[in-house]
Amino acid sequence: xxxxxxxxxxxxxxxxxxxxxxxxxxxxxxxxxxxxxxxxxxxxxxxxxxxxxxxxxxxxxxxxxxxxxxxxxxxxxxxxxxxxxxxxxxxxxxxxxxxxxxxxxxxxxxxxxxxxxxxxxxxxxxxxxxxxxxxxxxxxxxxxxxxxxxxxxxxxxxxxxxxxxxxxxxxxxxxxxxxxxxxxxxxxxxxxxxxxxxxxxxxxxxxxxxxxxxxxxxxxxxxxxxxxxxxxxxxxxxxxxxxxxxxxxxxxxxxxxxxxxxxxxxxxxxxxxxxxxxxxxxxxxxxxxxxxxxxxxxxxxxxxxxxxxxxxxxxxxxxxxxxxxxxxxxxxxxxxxxxxxxxxxxxxxxxxxxxxxxxxxxxxxxxxxxxxxxxxxxxxxxxxxxxxxxxxxxxxxxxxxxxxxxxxxxxxxxxxxxxxxxxxxxxxxxxxxxxxxx
Amino acid sequence: xxxxxxxxxxxxxxxxxxxxxxxxxxxxxxxxxxxxxxxxxxxxxxxxxxxxxxxxxxxxxxxxxxxxxxxxxxxxxxxxxxxxxxxxxxxxxxxxxxxxxxxxxxxxxxxxxxxxxxxxxxxxxxxxxxxxxxxxxxxxxxxxxxxxxxxxxxxxxxxxxxxxxxxxxxxxxxxxxxxxxxxxxxxxxxxxxxxxxxxxxxxxxxxxxxxxxxxxxxxxxxxxxxxxxxxxxxxxxxxxxxxxxxxxxxxxxxxxxxxxxxxxxxxxxxxxxxxxxxxxxxxxxxxxxxxxxxxxxxxxxxxxxxxxxxxxxxxxxxxxxxxxxxxxxxxxxxxxxxxxxxxxxxxxxxxxxxxxxxx
Numbered sequence: 001x002x003x004x005x006x007x008x009x010x011x012x013x014x015x016x017x018x019x020x021x022x023x024x025x026x027x028x029x030x031x032x033x034x035x036x037x038x039x040x041x042x043x044x045x046x047x048x049x050x051x052x053x054x055x056x057x058x059x060x061x062x063x064x065x066x067x068x069x070x071x072x073x074x075x076x077x078x079x080x081x082x083x084x085x086x087x088x089x090x091x092x093x094x095x096x097x098x099x100x101x102x103x104x105x106x107x108x109x110x111x112x113x114x115x116x117x118x119x120x121x122x123x124x125x126x127x128x129x130x131x132x133x134x135x136x137x138x139x140x141x142x143x144x145x146x147x148x149x150x151x152x153x154x155x156x157x158x159x160x161x162x163x164x165x166x167x168x169x170x171x172x173x174x175x176x177x178x179x180x181x182x183x184x185x186x187x188x189x190x191x192x193x194x195x196x197x198x199x200x201x202x203x204x205x206x207x208x209x210x211x212x213x214x215x216x217x218x219x220x221x222x223x224x225x226x227x228x229x230x231x232x233x234x235x236x237x238x239x240x241x242x243x244x245x246x247x248x249x250x251x252x253x254x255x256x257x258x259x260x261x262x263x264x265x266x267x268x269x270x271x272x273x274x275x276x277x278x279x280x281x282x283x284x285x286x287x288x289x290x291x292x293x294x295x296x297x298x299x300x301x302x303x304x305x306x307x308x309x310x311x312x313x314x315x316x317x318x319x320x321x322x323x324x325x326x327x328x329x330x331x332x333x334x335x336x337x338x339x340x341x342x343x344x345x346x347x348x349x350x351x352x353x354x355x356x357x358x359x360x361x362x363x364x365x366x367x368x369x370x371x372x373x374x375x376x377x378x379x380x381x382x383x384x385x386x387x388x389x390x391x392x393x394x395x396x397x398x399x400x401x402x403x404x405x406x407x408x409x410x411x412x413x414x415x416x417x418x419x420x421x422x423x424x425x426x427x428x429x430x431x432x433x434x435x436x437x438x
Numbered sequence: 439x440x441x442x443x444x445x446x447x448x449x450x451x452x453x454x455x456x457x458x459x460x461x462x463x464x465x466x467x468x469x470x471x472x473x474x475x476x477x478x479x480x481x482x483x484x485x486x487x488x489x490x491x492x493x494x495x496x497x498x499x500x501x502x503x504x505x506x507x508x509x510x511x512x513x514x515x516x517x518x519x520x521x522x523x524x525x526x527x528x529x530x531x532x533x534x535x536x537x538x539x540x541x542x543x544x545x546x547x548x549x550x551x552x553x554x555x556x557x558x559x560x561x562x563x564x565x566x567x568x569x570x571x572x573x574x575x576x577x578x579x580x581x582x583x584x585x586x587x588x589x590x591x592x593x594x595x596x597x598x599x600x601x602x603x604x605x606x607x608x609x610x611x612x613x614x615x616x617x618x619x620x621x622x623x624x625x626x627x628x629x630x631x632x633x634x635x636x637x638x639x640x641x642x643x644x645x646x647x648x649x650x651x652x653x654x655x656x657x658x659x660x661x662x663x664x665x666x667x668x669x670x671x672x673x674x675x676x677x678x679x680x681x682x683x684x685x686x687x688x689x690x691x692x693x694x695x696x697x698x699x700x701x702x703x704x705x706x707x708x709x710x711x712x713x714x715x716x717x718x719x720x721x722x723x724x725x726x727x728x729x730x731x732x733x734x735x736x737x738x739x740x741x742x743x744x745x746x747x748x749x750x751x752x753x754x755x756x757x758x759x760x761x762x763x764x765x766x767x768x769x770x771x772x773x774x775x776x777x778x779x780x781x782x783x784x785x786x787x788x789x790x791x792x793x794x795x796x797x
Contacts, residue, residue: 114757115756115757115760116753116754116757117753117756119502119747119748119750119753120750120753120754121750124754151558154532155531155532155535155558155717155750155751156532156750156754158558158719159716159750159751159753159754159755160754162716162719162721162722162754162755163722163754163755163757163758165721165722166721166722166723166758172721174558174559174719176557176558176559176564176719178529178555178557178567178571179529179535179539179553179555181538181539181542181553186574188567188570188571188573188574189555189567191567191570192557192563192564192566192567192570195563195566195567196561196563199561199563357539357542357543358536358539358540358543358544359539359542359543359544362543381500383500383502386502386503386532386533386536386748386750387532387535387536389500390499390500390503390532390533390535390536390537390539390540391536391539391540391543391544392500393497393498393499393500394498394540394543394544394545398544411500
């Protein structure tokens with residue numbers, strides 16, 4: 001084990017971050033609700049989440065040579081790699097972090113300078129810009145020994161990971177998930193994905209020089225399942241009036257279920273978050289002080305405007321209580337099965353909302369409108385996420401004309417602020433809020 | 439010769455119907471022609487079309503959506519696909535995924551909408567999956583026609599379609615000995631998109647042999663679709679000539695032969711073994727190697743990547759094509775143009791300047 005890993009991460013790093021958390025929690029405990037603010041104080045759990053994610057990225061700075069490293073897509077079946085001790089880097093999560101901290105534009109420009117078009121996904125440009133410039137707000141990312149890419153969120157990731165494979169010269173493992181135009185996966189589709197999952201094992205063993213253990217995989221899947229169940233319970237707590245959290249809290253606290261799924265600490269974290277929400281519900285505390293309108297968000301968030309957006313909405317009594325995006329990491333929990341790991345994983349990773357038809361997504365939104373007592377829907381038409389966005393025009397029309405609620409198609413980009421006309425967007429948002437009050 | 443004369447799409451459809459075939463409107467770009475034929479369908483491809491305005495398609499797809507998808511949707515909504523008995527939308531990319539889903543779920547044309555998910559690699563598991571996916575498609579077609587393809591149907595379909603595929607491959611192999619302009623050559627190549635297999639074979643055999651007209655700097659053309667065909671005249675005017683291509687509407691569909699006995703194995707084997715292609719997930723290294731070999735063997739001095747806007751599979755590869763082919767001594771120009779009637783002046787200027795630098 002190298003000294004940087006031992007001192008920089010395991011000893012000093014951990015201790016420093018824990019101290020930072022204690023300080024933040026102490027301050028949070030002393031923050032009284034401000035009657036002049038439209039939002040109640042943020043969730044205490046978010047402080048713990050920040051520590052976990054900081055610790056994860058800190059480990060990444062020192063992990064090269066200590067643990068095998070894999071870069072993976074956000075919908076990849078990571079349980080296999082996790083069970084073999086891989087350290088996982090999620091370029092999409094890293095890009096989102098860069099977006100939230102307003103670093104994405106500069107990194108995207110670095111990628112564009114190297115010839116990457118502004119018309120490709122801004123997560124990819126952010127990440128490629130980071131790789132090419134060696135710049136990241138997290139210090140540094142460990143280079144991959146293996147790339148694992150699953151097409152269950154888009155084909156973009158395959159184009160992107162082919163570029164990474166060329167750059168790093170390491171193996172790229174593909175889990176290709178046929179798009180589900182019909183309601184459920186057909187047997188040959190499940191069989192195809194199962195075979196590919198099984199094919200990961202020998203490659204991962206060779207790269208890591210470690211043996212795969214099905215027993216350990218079962219343990220990881222068990223924890224991933226529990227964390228996903230908790231995550232779904234957390235999101236569903238927003239059905240309560242007033243909702244104890246906003247979808248923005250969901251976006252922010254998504255990190256562990258994406259990046260650290262299968263870890264024991266992730267289960268503990270979400271147990272704590274659920275308890276905090278239940279406490280808020282018991283005490284009648286809503287995330288938005290005077291919740292008047294409850295809104296559903298479709299698609300990725302606009303990472304660089306999360307704070308201003310949530311405040312602007314809260315000032316008008318609007319709480320975005322649910323999102324199709326955050327639910328994606330919880331709604332498949334029931335399919336996970338540690339006793340039939342490969343078969344169950346094949347089903348799980350075929351069925352994310354992004355791998356399903358536009359009609360399925362509309363049906364999911366209709367259900368959420370009913371379950372969360374939604375007054376209006378914002379469909380983020382995300383220039384950088386075409387598979388999520390194509391279909392929204394017809395979905396919006398049906399929400400308005402068949403469900404009978406206001407629905408706004410908001411043009412933006414999840415990570416590139418240059419593709420967001422803020423003034424124009426806010427005028428449309430204002431009109432949308434007025435429509436809900438009509 | 440400056441140009442060649444071919445039946446129109448309408449005439450080709452009439453001829454196919456006269457032969458007792460139904461019509462399948464097919465979106466780009468890999469699909470099982472022999473399977474369609476064995477079930478009594480004649481494929482007519484839909485690459486836009488370029489002359490159709492975006493307006494109607496723009497009511498269903500955002501402005502950042504691929505031109506082929508938006509114009510094809512306009513065409514569908516305007517009744518352009520009414521002569522078709524089925525619509526087949528292969529899953530080529532996220533944009534065609536969106537189109538397939540929106541058309542099936544929301545637009546719901548009178549014809550059945552069929553989809554086909556092509557695997558993104560060439561492993562044994564990919565081949566096995568594709569065989570089953572082709573069986574599924576075959577089942578759908580059989581349920582539409584009420585007729586299962588017989589062994590005789592398959593034999594007839596393979597004989598006809600593989601002869602046409604061979605004719606296409608021969609056109610490329612004989613390119614330098616065909617007395618046709620670049621425009622004429624690609625008019626001939628692209629007639630495979632709508633002619634019956636027999637008519638295509640006859641057309642290919644009838645092309646005049648001799649010395650290829652025109653001189654100029656040899657170029658390889660890459661991208662999805664070379665549209666408008668005026669592009670070739672402008673390249674010639676600038677002092678270039680297209681000696682080879684890596685176009686989705688062209689050489690990417692030269693499928694190698696297969697002698698598998700099972701019809702589904704045979705089709706899957708051929709589709710999976712097609713040339714390196716970003717939409718099929720081929721490693722960039724393979725694509726670069728193929729392009730460098732192609733350019734060397736055909737005497738090309740540079741590569742023009744000609745794309746429709748928002749084509750992610752192409753856009754991700756461009757910087758690395760530029761880097762790796764540049765290292766091999768082949769400059770790369772990337773230009774984008776919508777499918778509309780004429781090429782933007784800016785694109786022409788860039789092509790002219792590129793050819794000038796290669797002289």
